Amino acid sequence: MAEEISRCAARIGKEESAVKKKRLWFKGLSYVVLALLLMGAITLAGCNQRNVPARGQAQELAIALGEKEVISLDPFDPHGSSSSWYIQPMLFETLVFDTLKSTEPMLAERWEVSSDGKKWTFYLRQGVKFHDGSFLTAEAVKFSIERSLANKVSGLGARKPPVPITRVEAADERTVVVHLDKPYGPFLSEIGSVRIVSPASYQGDKFIRPVGTGPWVVASFNPQEMVFTPFEDYWRGKPKLSKVAIKCIPDPQARVMALESGEVDVIGVDMQGVEPAAAKSLAASGKYQVISLHQAxxxxxxxxxxxxxxxxxxxxxxxxxxxxxxxxxxxxxxxxxxxxxxxxxxxxxxxxxxxxxxxxxxxxxxxxxxxxxxxxxxxxxxxxxxxxxxxxxxxxxxxxxxxxxxxxxxxxxxxxxxxxxxxxxxxxxxxxxxxxxxxxxxxxxxxxxxxxxxxxxxxxxxxxxxxxxxxxxxxxxxxxxxxxxxxxxxxxxxxxxxxxxxxxxxDRITVLKKDIQGWESHYGFNSLTTLWKVSRGE
Structure with missing residues (x-):
């Protein structure tokens, strides 16, 4: 384009007639202006292509966690901290999902209890895969329940008085039977706290990697920041986001600043939450969604x-x-x-x-x-x-x-x-x-x-x-x-x-950017359970 401009200028300079020179000068100038405008249009088009996401482009989300760090992703680590409990629903699921008001099916599609209340039978969903491609089996569920019973700090084994489980049986590939020595009123609630893991997560007693059935897999991990990508074969459908980053920001004011600067897109997913005064100010700005949930x-x-x-x-x-x-x-x-x-x-x-x-x-x-x-x-x-x-x-x-x-x-x-x-x-x-x-x-x-x-x-x-x-x-x-x-x-x-x-x-207060769609608030440590439904709007 620059060479074309030079040739135009050269032709103008060779004209002998002053009138012709003047006329051609204007004509040449218009060629120059046209060329420059074309160059500018091409440049602007390139900028737009770099800065505006194309339809269907991968979507990402950054979430602030109000904790100092996430110590471990092992759901049965007796020395783990509550910070990891918010992350675990992204990676691991449970037989049943315990909400504030009811117990709903999850990896178990149905269950039944004997008339004396001492035998619980769970029937697993068919076709559910672990992150390593293996299928969910009764043996994996048995392994997970027994590992929780062995955890005397934060698992089933920590309950006082003890949970009266005497034996866990893998009756067949998709049937798990839990035997009790007496009826136990909160049994469903308790079994709903056990994250189901693949035995491949461990080498002996050592946790080596998180292999669950959840909608996300770990792309990178350090105690202050971790990145997750979708599990392609998730049984409820592949998550809509292409990447989720979790950042630990313990200071409440720093979390708000991270949201306002664009470093993160969501704050208030844990018990550290969002300070009410900050939530009120963010709501008044009109730039964010502010979701408040009454809780027990x-x-x-x-x-x-x-x-x-x-x-x-x-x-x-x-x-x-x-x-x-x-x-x-x-x-x-x-x-x-x-x-x-x-x-x-x-x-x-x-x-x-x-x-x-x-x-x-x-x-x-x-x-x-x-x-x-x-x-x-x-x-x-x-x-x-x-x-x-x-x-x-x-x-x-x-x-x-x-x-x-x-x-x-x-x-x-x-x-x-x-x-x-x-x-x-x-x-x-x-x-x-x-x-x-x-x-x-x-x-x-x-x-x-x-x-x-x-x-x-x-x-x-x-x-x-x-x-x-x-x-x-x-x-x-x-x-x-x-x-x-x-x-x-x-x-x-x-x-x-x-x-x-x-x-x-x-209230549990969650503040998120306006373009985030499909967000669902949950009680307790389940705030990221349905993150797989979330997407970013245009």
Whole structure:
């Protein structure tokens, strides 16, 4: 094109007539302009081809996880962390999928239980493949259940009292039979926690690679960032995205900045979530989708049953009346949440919730009267412990300090790092403790109730023989209607003993870019379970 321009200019220069020169100069100039315009059009077309995705072009997604790192992808690693639990549904699936409200088929297309409740038979889907191309078999399921039973830290083997499984049998290629020595009420919920892996994932006892049936395979992995690509033979259909990157960004403000800068496309897929104030600001910008999901997870202020100042139940009740839960939801959560009434759900839309429990209304005058009746002088402060790296826990602790101070209860705030916080809790070295959002995260609430209120649980914030009796009774009752009655009685026993102040149920807030389609929010650690349905719009 440049040579053509030069030839035009040369021809113009050779004309002898001034008039002709002038006329041809304009004519030549128009040739030059036309040539330049053509060159510019070609250049712009090239730029557009590089920067605008063509129809059908591969789609990618980057997701921020609010954790420091992912230690291991082994679903049975006793030393793994909760951060990996969010990743596992991308790689591994379960026999059944345990939602907040029901148990649904997954790798097992159906199941049945014997009349005595001691034999469960699962029939596997046909044609389901592992990532290495081998087919899902009953032997692989047997291997996975037995490996979970051997995990005494976070698997089935860690339950107290123990899950009463005596034997797992691969009856044929697609039939698994689990034998119990007694009926076990939450069995389906428990079996729904076991990730099914191929034995090829291990070399002896050593985990060498994640081989599951999930919709994604690992392309690269390091503790702070990992990349996944679609599993071509996924039984529900190949995922729509071509690549998913998971980045660990523990600082909440840094996660928001990563979203705004385009480093990531989604934030708020785990319990670290999105701070409510940031969610409100992002929603107001109109640039993002903000999805909030009510959940049974709850934030509570737990009382140390051995703390001298809290031994009188009237003091514990006074604390409950002094706390303004509505103010917490409005100010701290910006409305993204629901005030708590008791230890399970905020209303009967959450299964197993006792509708007779009304909770504690905000009544500071009643709180003062109870403190006076208890002879509480308020000279020594109550020590409130919380995890310092959780940003809103500090703000919540300060709000609790102010609300209790208004009725004459002094509170001293103590911040801990995560590991030290857990050790302090288990040693009972606190008066009041703000523990990270916990509660009913599966269809069955027994893991939470057992961990906190059962005498053999981890935290033991309540010592009640009646609770223990009811708890054991519901565990080993197969009739779910009878279990519901026992669960209602359990909740009433908890409220009667007043071992905690149940504060609120924070929403799970997820913020994503406008062009992301097909996103589904889930409870607990299942937020990425249906990522295979997600695509990017034009």
């Amino acid at each position: 997870y709850l934030v509570a202020l737990y009382f140390n049953p051995r703390a001298e100042l809290l031994k009188d139940i009237r003091v514990r009740q006074a604390i409950n009346y002094a706390l303004n839960r509505g103010e917490m939801v409005a100010k701290l959560l910006e409305g993204y949440g629901v005030p708590a009434k008791g230890p399970v759900g905020f209303d009967t839309s959450i299964p197993w919730t006792n509708p007779r429990i009304e909770g504690y209304p905000y009544d500071p005058e009643k709180a003062k009267a109870l403190l006076k009746d208890a002879g509480f002088e308020g000279d020594a402060p109550l020590k409130l412990a919380y995890e310092g790296y959780r940003a809103y826990h500090k703000t919540l602790a300060e709000l609790i300090q102010a609300q209790l101070g208004a009725v004459g209860i002094k509170v001293e705030l103590n911040s801990y790092e995560s590991g030290a916080f857990t050790q302090m809790l288990q040693a009972g070295q606190y008066d009041l403790a703000l523990i990270p959002p916990y509660g009913k995260r599966e269809e069955d609430p027994y893991p939470y109730l057992g961990m906190f209120f059962f005498s053999q649980g981890r935290y033991k914030v309540m010592g009640s023989a009646e609770f223990d009796r009811l708890f054991m009774a519901q565990l080993f009752t197969a009739d779910q209607k009878e279990r519901e009655k026992l669960y209602w009685a359990l909740q009433e026993e908890i409220m009667k003993n007043c071992p905690a102040a149940f504060l609120f149920h924070p």
